Amino acid sequence: MTSAVITGMGIVSPYGFGVEAFRRGLHLGRSAVGPIQSFDVSTSPTQVAAEVPIKEITTSWMQESLSQFSGTFSLPTQSIPEGVWRDRKVGFALLAAAEAWSNAGYRSPDPSGSLSLALGLEQALLEDFAPHFDGAINWESAFNSAEPGIRFRSSADLAAKWVNRLLKLEGPSMVHLSACAAGTLAIGHAASLIERGATELVITGGADSMVNPLGLGGMSRLGAPSPRNCAEACRPFDLRRDGLAMGEGAAVFVVESHQRALKRGAPILAEIAGWGSTQDGYRITAPRPDGSMAARAMTLAMEKAGIAPQDLDYINAHGTGTPLNDPAECEAIHRALGEVAPRVPVSSIKGAVGHLMAAAGAIEAAACLIAIEDQIIPGTTNLQSQDPRIPLKVIGPEPEPATIGHVLSNSFGFGGQNATIVLRKVP
Amino acid sequence: MTRRPAPTPIAIGAAAVVCPFGLEWRGLFQAMSAGPSRFGPLPLPPPFHQIEAAAIDDGLLAQSPVHRRELKKMSRSAHLAAIVTHRVLGDLDPQVSPASMGFFLGVGASGATIGELTAMLEASIDAHQFSLKSFGKQGLLACNPLFAFQLMNNFTLCHSAIRHEITGPNAALFSRGGGTVSALIEALYALRNGDCQSALAGGADSACHPVTLCELSREGFIEGGLRPGEGGALLSLHAQPSGGLASIVDASLYPSPTHRWGEIMEQIKRDHLRRVDALVLAPWGAPSRVSLRSVCADYFPNTPLFDLSLHLGEALAATPALAWAVGLDYLQTHRSASTTLVLSLGPDGDLGAVSLRKEREA
Numbered sequence: 001m002t003s004a005v006i007t008g009m010g011i012v013s014p015y016g017f018g019v020e021a022f023r024r025g026l027h028l029g030r031s032a033v034g035p036i037q038s039f040d041v042s043t044s045p046t047q048v049a050a051e052v053p054i055k056e057i058t059t060s061w062m063q064e065s066l067s068q069f070s071g072t073f074s075l076p077t078q079s080i081p082e083g084v085w086r087d088r089k090v091g092f093a094l095l096a097a098a099e100a101w102s103n104a105g106y107r108s109p110d111p112s113g114s115l116s117l118a119l120g121l122e123q124a125l126l127e128d129f130a131p132h133f134d135g136a137i138n139w140e141s142a143f144n145s146a147e148p149g150i151r152f153r154s155s156a157d158l159a160a161k162w163v164n165r166l167l168k169l170e171g172p173s174m175v176h177l178s179a180c181a182a183g184t185l186a187i188g189h190a191a192s193l194i195e196r197g198a199t200e201l202v203i204t205g206g207a208d209s210m211v212n213p214l215g216l217g218g219m220s221r222l223g224a225p226s227p228r229n230c231a232e233a234c235r236p237f238d239l240r241r242d243g244l245a246m247g248e249g250a251a252v253f254v255v256e257s258h259q260r261a262l263k264r265g266a267p268i269l270a271e272i273a274g275w276g277s278t279q280d281g282y283r284i285t286a287p288r289p290d291g292s293m294a295a296r297a298m299t300l301a302m303e304k305a306g307i308a309p310q311d312l313d314y315i316n317a318h319g320t321g322t323p324l325n326d327p328a329e330c331e332a333i334h335r336a337l338g339e340v341a342p343r344v345p346v347s348s349i350k351g352a353v354g355h356l357m358a359a360a361g362a363i364e365a366a367a368c369l370i371a372i373e374d375q376i377i378p379g380t381t382n383l384q385s386q387d388p389r390i391p392l393k394v395i396g397p398e399p400e401p402a403t404i405g406h407v408l409s410n411s412f413g414f415g416g417q418n419a420t421i422v423l424r425k426v427p
Numbered sequence: 428m429t430r431r432p433a434p435t436p437i438a439i440g441a442a443a444v445v446c447p448f449g450l451e452w453r454g455l456f457q458a459m460s461a462g463p464s465r466f467g468p469l470p471l472p473p474p475f476h477q478i479e480a481a482a483i484d485d486g487l488l489a490q491s492p493v494h495r496r497e498l499k500k501m502s503r504s505a506h507l508a509a510i511v512t513h514r515v516l517g518d519l520d521p522q523v524s525p526a527s528m529g530f531f532l533g534v535g536a537s538g539a540t541i542g543e544l545t546a547m548l549e550a551s552i553d554a555h556q557f558s559l560k561s562f563g564k565q566g567l568l569a570c571n572p573l574f575a576f577q578l579m580n581n582f583t584l585c586h587s588a589i590r591h592e593i594t595g596p597n598a599a600l601f602s603r604g605g606g607t608v609s610a611l612i613e614a615l616y617a618l619r620n621g622d623c624q625s626a627l628a629g630g631a632d633s634a635c636h637p638v639t640l641c642e643l644s645r646e647g648f649i650e651g652g653l654r655p656g657e658g659g660a661l662l663s664l665h666a667q668p669s670g671g672l673a674s675i676v677d678a679s680l681y682p683s684p685t686h687r688w689g690e691i692m693e694q695i696k697r698d699h700l701r702r703v704d705a706l707v708l709a710p711w712g713a714p715s716r717v718s719l720r721s722v723c724a725d726y727f728p729n730t731p732l733f734d735l736s737l738h739l740g741e742a743l744a745a746t747p748a749l750a751w752a753v754g755l756d757y758l759q760t761h762r763s764a765s766t767t768l769v770l771s772l773g774p775d776g777d778l779g780a781v782s783l784r785k786e787r788e789a
Contacts, residue, residue, distance in 0.1 A: 121537055130552050133548050136549075152642075217567045277592050284586070415582050417581060417591070
C-alpha cells in the first residue's frame with residue numbers, strides 16, 4: 001500500500017492570485033472581507049464578502065495569466081463557450097490548477113492523471129431569464145433563443161471539464177458536490193485513489209464562488225451570513241460571532257504516490273496521512289449539537305493516519321463563525337481528542353478569507369500546507385473575545401510560530417456531511 | 428486506466444426504484460420489455476409538451492413517504508432519492524442498522540421548483556430587465572426562505588440521510604454518465620476496506636426540469652433524439668461475499684473509451700466476468716447508443732442485450748443505477764442466467780461497467 005503526497009499547490013484567494021499572495025495574507029492575518037465589487041448589492045441584506053480581486057474575467061486575461069506558468073498549456077480559445085467566465089469558479093479553478101501543475105515540477109502533460117475536484121453550485125444566471133419573462137417565463141422563446149454556450153445555469157462540472165482540457169488529463173474525472181465538505185472529501189478521495197492503486201496521479205482540490213446574486217441571496221435568506229457589513233463580519237469562536245462571511249476562490253493540488261514523487265525528485269509538501277467522512281443525519285438547518293458524528297470523522301482520520309490525539313500539532317477548524325457551528329465543532333474536538341483537546345492549537349481562517357463553500361476545505365488544506373512549510377499557525381482573524389463556552393486553545397488574530405508535524409483539518413457541510421483530513425510533514 | 432484491487436464480491440441485500448414504470452424493481456425487466464411504452468408528451472407548458480419523455484406520473488409520487496412540508500425544501504431529484512431510500516431501507520434485514528451505513532449517490536444538477544424561480548423573477552424584473560436592486564429588495568423575499576436547500580446538489584443525498592439518520596461515510600458525485608458509477612465504486616471500496624459494513628449506492632435525477640431541458644437542447648441532445656426521463660434507484664450493499672439477492676463482482680469506470688474500446692473490453696472480460704449471460708445497456712443519447720451497441724456486437728456476440736434508455740429515456744444520474752436494478756431483476760427472473768453486465772456510457776465518453784452475479788454462482 002502506497003501513501004499519497006502533495007507535490008504541487010495552486011491558489012486563487014481573496015488575497016490575490018498565487019500561493020505567495022495567500023501566504024503573505026495569512027501571515028499578516030488581515031481580513032480580505034470588504035464591500036462587494038463584482039455586482040450591485042446596494043439593496044442586498046449582505047453587502048460584504050471576501051472576493052477574489054478581479055471584477056470580470058475575460059479570455060485574453062485568462063490566456064495572459066496562464067502564460068506565466070511553465071509546464072501548462074494554452075487554452076483552446078476557439079472552443080471556449082460564450083460566457084463561460086460568467087461562472088467565476090471556472091477561471092479560478094484553471095489558474096489554481098495551472099499553478100499547482102507548474103509548482104509540482106511538471107513540464108509536459110501526463111494523460112494518466114485523474115481528477116477529483118470539489119465544485120460548488122452551478123451558477124444561476126438570473127439575468128438571462130429577463131428577456132423571456134412577462135409575468136411568467138416564456139419557455140418557448142427561452143428554449144428557442146439564440147444559443148450562447150452558457151445560459152440560465154452553468155453546468156455543474158464546467159470547471160472540471162476545463163481543468164481536464166488544460167492539463168490534458170485522461171483519467172477518470174470525479175466532481176464532488178457536497179457543499180462545504182466537498183473540498184476535504186475530494187482531497188481524501190484523491191489520497192484513497194492513490195492508496196488503493198487506482199492511479200498514481202490525481203489533481204484535486206476545489207473551486208467555488210457563491211458571490212453572485214442568487215448564491216449570496218440564497219445564503220442571506222437562510223440567515224447564514226453575519227448581518228455586519230464590515231471587514232470584521234466573520235468572527236470564529238468569538239463571543240460576538242453572528243454568522244459567516246462569503247468568500248470565493250480555488251485551491252488545487254497535485255497528489256501522487258510517494259514512490260512516484262521520490263522517483264521524479266518532486267517537491268513534497270506533505271503526506272495526506274488520513275481522512276474520514278460521516279454524516280450528521282440530523283437536521284438540514286443545524287449541525288448535530290453534540291458533535292458526535294463530526295468527532296467520528298476526526299477519529300477515523302486520525303486512525304487512518306496512525307496517530308493519537310496527542311500527536312496533533314494544529315487543528316484547522318471548520319470555524320464558520322456561526323452561532324451553531326462553533327460550539328458543535330468544539331464538542332466534536334473534545335469528543336475526538338479527549339483530555340488532549342484543550343491543549344491542541346486551533347484556528348479558523350474564515351474570518352480572513354471568508355467561507356469558500358465547496359472550496360473551503362481546499363483553501364484550508366492549503367493553509368495547513370503553508371503552516372507545515374513555514375512552521376507558523378495561521379491566526380483566527382477577528383477573534384477578540386473567545387466564547388467561554390468554547391474551551392479550546394484558539395489561536396488569536398496573530399499567527400503563531402510552532403513545531404508542526406501533524407495537522408488536522410475539518411469541513412462540515414450544509415446538509416450534515418462531515419469530512420476530515422490529516423496532513424503529515426514529510427521529513 | 429484504472430487498476431483496481433482484486434475484487435471481493437459484495438452482496439446486494441435489497442434494491443429500490445422509482446421510475447415511470449412504478450416502484451417495483453422486481454418485474455421491471457419484463458414490464459419494460461413487454462409492457463406499454465411510458466413515453467408521452469411532457470406535462471409542461473409549450474414548447475416542452477412537444478418533447479417525448481418518460482416522466483413519472485404524479486399519482487405515483489402521491490404515494491411518497493415524504494410529507495408535503497418537507498417537499499418545500501426538496502428538489503424533485505431529492506424527492507426521488509427520498510422515495511427509494513425509504514423503500515430500500517424498508518426491505519433491509521432488520522439486523523442491519525441504517526445508522527452506520529455508508530451512502531454514496533450520483534447526483535445531478537440543481538433543480539429548484541419553477542414556482543420559486545418565477546416568484547423571484549417576477550419581483551426582480553422590470554421591463555424585461557433584471558434589476559439587482561429589485562432582486563435585493565423584493566426578489567429574495569418572494570421565495571421560500573429555505574429555497575437554497577432545493578438548489579444544493581448534495582441535498583439529493585442529505586435529505587434522505589437526515590430522514591433516516593444515516594451517518595456513515597458518504598459522497599455525492601457528479602459527472603455526465605460517470606458520477607453514479609463512481610458512487611458505486613466508492614461504496615464498494617468503503618465496504619472492502621472496512622469503512623462500513625453496509626452501504627447504499629445509486630442515483631436520482633430528473634431530465635424533465637425546464638432549465639435542464641434548455642441545456643440538453645442547446646447541446647443538441649434533444650434534437651439528436653434523446654428522450655428525457657427521470658427516476659431513482661438504490662442498492663443496499665453488504666460486506667459479505669455471499670447471501671443477499673445477488674452480488675456485485677466489480678464496478679469500474681473507463682474514461683474516453685472511443686479510441687481504446689478493444690483494450691477496455693478485454694479488461695472488462697478479464698476483471699469482471701468470463702461469461703456474460705445478459706447485457707444491460709444504458710447509453711446517454713443516440714451517439715452513445717450506436718457506439719455501445721457496436722462494441723457489444725463485437726465483443727459479446729449472441730449475448731442477449733437490453734437497452735434501458737430505449738424504455739426509460741435518459742434519467743441522467745439515475746440511469747446507471749436503474750440499469751443495475753434491471754440487471755438484478757434479470758438475474759432473479761431468468762433461472763438460466765447467472766451473470767449480467769451493465770454498461771453505461773455518458774456523452775463525455777465515460778464508460779461504466781458493473782457486473783452482477785447470482786448468489787448460487789458466487
